[in-house]
Amino acid sequence: MALLLDLTPLRASPPFRRLVIGLGVSNLGSQLTVVAVGLQVYAITGSTLSVGVLGICALVPLVLLGLYGGALVDAYDRRRVALASSLGLWVVTMALALQAWLHVDSVLLLYALVAVQSAGFAINNPARTSIIPRLVEPRMLPAANVLTTIETNVALTVGPLLGALLVAVWDFGPAYTVDALLFTFALWALWRLPDLPPLTADGSAPERGSRRGFASIVEGLHYLATRPNVRMTFVVDIIAMVFAMPRVLFPAVGVLFLGGGATTTGLLSAAYAIGAVLAGVFSGGLVGLRHQGQVITGSILAFGASVAAFGVVLVVVGRDQPAQVLVGALVVAMVFLALAGGSDAVSSVFRQTILQSATPDHMRGRLQGVFIVVVAGGPRLGDLVLGAESSWVGEGWAAVVGGLTCMVVLTLVVGLQRRFLRYDALAPTP
Numbered sequence: 001m002a003l004l005l006d007l008t009p010l011r012a013s014p015p016f017r018r019l020v021i022g023l024g025v026s027n028l029g030s031q032l033t034v035v036a037v038g039l040q041v042y043a044i045t046g047s048t049l050s051v052g053v054l055g056i057c058a059l060v061p062l063v064l065l066g067l068y069g070g071a072l073v074d075a076y077d078r079r080r081v082a083l084a085s086s087l088g089l090w091v092v093t094m095a096l097a098l099q100a101w102l103h104v105d106s107v108l109l110l111y112a113l114v115a116v117q118s119a120g121f122a123i124n125n126p127a128r129t130s131i132i133p134r135l136v137e138p139r140m141l142p143a144a145n146v147l148t149t150i151e152t153n154v155a156l157t158v159g160p161l162l163g164a165l166l167v168a169v170w171d172f173g174p175a176y177t178v179d180a181l182l183f184t185f186a187l188w189a190l191w192r193l194p195d196l197p198p199l200t201a202d203g204s205a206p207e208r209g210s211r212r213g214f215a216s217i218v219e220g221l222h223y224l225a226t227r228p229n230v231r232m233t234f235v236v237d238i239i240a241m242v243f244a245m246p247r248v249l250f251p252a253v254g255v256l257f258l259g260g261g262a263t264t265t266g267l268l269s270a271a272y273a274i275g276a277v278l279a280g281v282f283s284g285g286l287v288g289l290r291h292q293g294q295v296i297t298g299s300i301l302a303f304g305a306s307v308a309a310f311g312v313v314l315v316v317v318g319r320d321q322p323a324q325v326l327v328g329a330l331v332v333a334m335v336f337l338a339l340a341g342g343s344d345a346v347s348s349v350f351r352q353t354i355l356q357s358a359t360p361d362h363m364r365g366r367l368q369g370v371f372i373v374v375v376a377g378g379p380r381l382g383d384l385v386l387g388a389e390s391s392w393v394g395e396g397w398a399a400v401v402g403g404l405t406c407m408v409v410l411t412l413v414v415g416l417q418r419r420f421l422r423y424d425a426l427a428p429t430p
Helices: 008-012 014-045 050-077 078-101 107-135 138-169 174-192 213-225 230-245 248-258 262-283 292-317 327-358 361-393 397-418
Strands: none
Touching: 008 014, 008 138, 008 361, 014 050, 014 078, 014 138, 014 174, 050 078, 050 107, 050 213, 050 248, 050 361, 050 397, 078 107, 078 174, 078 213, 107 138, 107 327, 107 361, 138 262, 174 397, 213 230, 213 361, 230 292, 230 327, 230 397, 248 262, 248 292, 248 361, 248 397, 292 327, 292 397, 327 361, 361 397
16 A cells, blocks of 8 residues: 555646646745735734734635635636636735835735735635546545645645745745745646536536526535535534634643743644644555545544643643743644644545535535635634633643544534445445
């Protein structure tokens, strides 16, 4: 059995290869900008709360437009939707660069640009992900999703470091300009794609007057409500993210438990992302597994157990505000977070695979719209849940309780939906 990741989709599909390269480079720039915008808002206001408002400005348009973006993807040529929305995102990045070069220093302008950028992403992301099943064979979807997951996590790891470095060495203008240049790789990859018109259930082009807009969204939600396996891919992710996503604990852990402050917070975040990358690199033996519902369930159980173990480390160390970094405890904590990140990545790959392979083409855009809403909203609800728990029982016990709760709730839900455990990739049923 192969150990390293399967590169077959890159060799078999030149359009997919170009898409992976283009999106990988542009994602790096996007993460660079996320950090640069936060740093610029803080430089203007000196307020952490003002930086936090950026998250609201990004989340609200993403949730509100995610479903509508998916409906657009199912109604129009996916290449054109992805290209048009990418051009819009590129214009926003250019506007960010321009305001920085001109030293406008307007927080309200930055909030508005971030909101518009998030609205564009709500359309762009469902289009991009719905394109992949049209570029590779169904048997290659797990390997293809591993590759896109790896590039996303590499961007999440390297992008913020690059953004902070560019801002520190030069300024905000050069940082945004680098993002604008990197984004052209995505435009190139999308431009080179073949036309990808929407298809109906029988594979033909949709008739004029077919459902669009709100009616199309309702049709997609009805489809999701009546397809238990696809629905479960969303339910199990919500369980994991709401009950056990540990990232909200990291700042306090760096100050109160392990020492090192912001540096330790960064290391904990990096450990989670590195675990996800390593899971992808050594995924060769996973992509051929047939019973993908079982893989997802096992991955989320491992995720919950890893977060609980991370919490145990904190409980053992205690909330003593150490003056120096507790290196041994930090290393152990990072190992458990890497395991959590790797488990989350495996779950993500197979949830995306089931969604793409078990959903007919004419519904993929709308389901990907739901996916982006869940992916965006779940972790933020998790921030609220674990943040509240930490105020009651402390950060260590919040992680322990959250991880164990995730495992218990997942076991109960999957027990009620045993069909999900029997899901067979060779005969995908929604």
